Amino acid sequence: MSIIKVLGIDLGKSSFHVIGRDTSGQSILRKKYTRPKLIQFIANLPPCLIAFEACGGAHWLARRCQFFGHDVRLIPPQYVKPYVKGNKNDFIDAAAIAEACGRPEMRFVPPKSEAAQVQAVCHRLRESFITERTASMSRIGAILLEFGLALPTGHSAMKKLFQWLASQSSVELPKMLLLELQVAHDHYLLLNEKITVQDQKIKQAVKQDERCQLLKTIPGIGDITASQLVMEVGTGQQFKHGRNMAAWLGLVPRQYSTGGKTKLLGISKRGNKKLRCLLVHGARSVLSRLDRGEGPFHEWLKKLRASKPFNVALIALANKLARIAWAVLTSMQPFNAVKLHPSLQG
Structure with missing residues (x-):
């Protein structure tokens, strides 16, 4: 029986399409696996070259493959596309990955460590909180503009929102609107706290690295x-x-x-x-x-x-x-x- 030398995997959320090739480049395996079955298959597979695209879930799978003694290559998706032949389906994509990983001048992505991925999550949450905070500020400003008030830009004005509203004697806002503004402002302050917490986490990680x-x-x-x-x-x-x-x-x-x-x-x-x-x-x-x-x-x-x-x-x-x-x-x-x-x- 031929031994698999190159394994190309097309990643998915719950299904994985695999193409295996021998030393001569002939396809000797063409199969679909679920996530648990794929891990079991890789664990029992003799050490070989395993390649897949650098996409969601790729770095975790790369670490698992390396744990089982395999040589792992992560390929940027844009470098795989030229090797796709004919129409697109999952097995054709897996074959294109197996073909691309053997090119002498192909560029690969090094697998990230678990700590690096955790840090990436911390950064991603911080960025999402900042984006949401900006949206919250714009939302409050737009609400006030509908009632004839132009709120000054910046965090200093937003933090003193109700002091600023109290100084605007030219316009009297409905009580129900003030209650809604309080809800929006509390959300803005909460996001500020969350961003501060994320900043502290990053600074602490930096001190230890x-x-x-x-x-x-x-x-x-x-x-x-x-x-x-x-x-x-x-x-x-x-x-x-x-x-x-x-x-x-x-x-x-x-x-x-x-x-x-x-x-x-x-x-x-x-x-x-x-x-x-x-x-x-x-x-x-x-x-x-x-x-x-x-x-x-x-x-x-x-x-x-x-x-x-x-x-x-x-x-x-x-x-x-x-x-x-x-x-x-x-x-x-x-x-x-x-x-x-x-x-x-x-």
């Missing part, structure tokens, strides 16, 4: 950015050098070249949008202190700002921060301004 503490030595990187970097990038070993990580984050120009003519456009904005946003905000905080003559990038940024617009300098600095973060993660050494390239030191 050596990599986060090393990342915080980089100018412009705080608790949230450091935690997000460790959660998404890990050790950074999946990138050959810092430029690859900056390109993965979409902080390099998008290229559209043909006929030997190189044409560079705006940044590609690929990869993790949240992490890219945090690095850009970190770069913005560094640029905001440029007039004070502070920081290791001062002279370089000063020369750059003399010839480039603010946003161009901003992205250039975010790119540098991403590269430095990669160097810190891979070397496990704190940021040292003395070791910067002379061009960055001015």
Whole structure:
């Protein structure tokens, strides 16, 4: 009987479609499993290469497969699509995954640890609370606008909502409306408390993580950015050098070249949008202190700002921060301004 060398799995919530191939690339297994049956099958399978798309539930399954001694490859879904032949169904998708994982230049996603996934949940809840809080503020403002009052923007005004309403003698609001506003305002205050709790959880996790503490030595990187970097990038070993990580984050120009003519456009904005946003905000905080003559990038940024617009300098600095973060993660050494390239030191 032929031995399975490559196993392609199309993931689902409760059903999993599997294609197994031998050393010659011939399909010798084509079967559908439930979740418990799949785990049982993988546990009894001799060590082989198992591949599936990096989607919901993939990292948990990757850890289970590694526990049973298998070599696991997680493939970004957009890299699997070119290998889908004919019409789409689950078995064709599994075959495409098995085909894609054998390509010599295929890019893979490293499986996340359980701690990284827990931290991701913490970040995701925090972001959802912030989004809900913004919606709550907009809702209260829209309600008051319907009754002829324009509430000032910002959290300071929202926290003192009823003091502000008491000062508006020109408009008298119905008592029932004030009761409804109290319900909405209490919800806003509750969300503030929940966001504070999530922030404390993240800060506590950062204090206990050596990599986060090393990342915080980089100018412009705080608790949230450091935690997000460790959660998404890990050790950074999946990138050959810092430029690859900056390109993965979409902080390099998008290229559209043909006929030997190189044409560079705006940044590609690929990869993790949240992490890219945090690095850009970190770069913005560094640029905001440029007039004070502070920081290791001062002279370089000063020369750059003399010839480039603010946003161009901003992205250039975010790119540098991403590269430095990669160097810190891979070397496990704190940021040292003395070791910067002379061009960055001015």
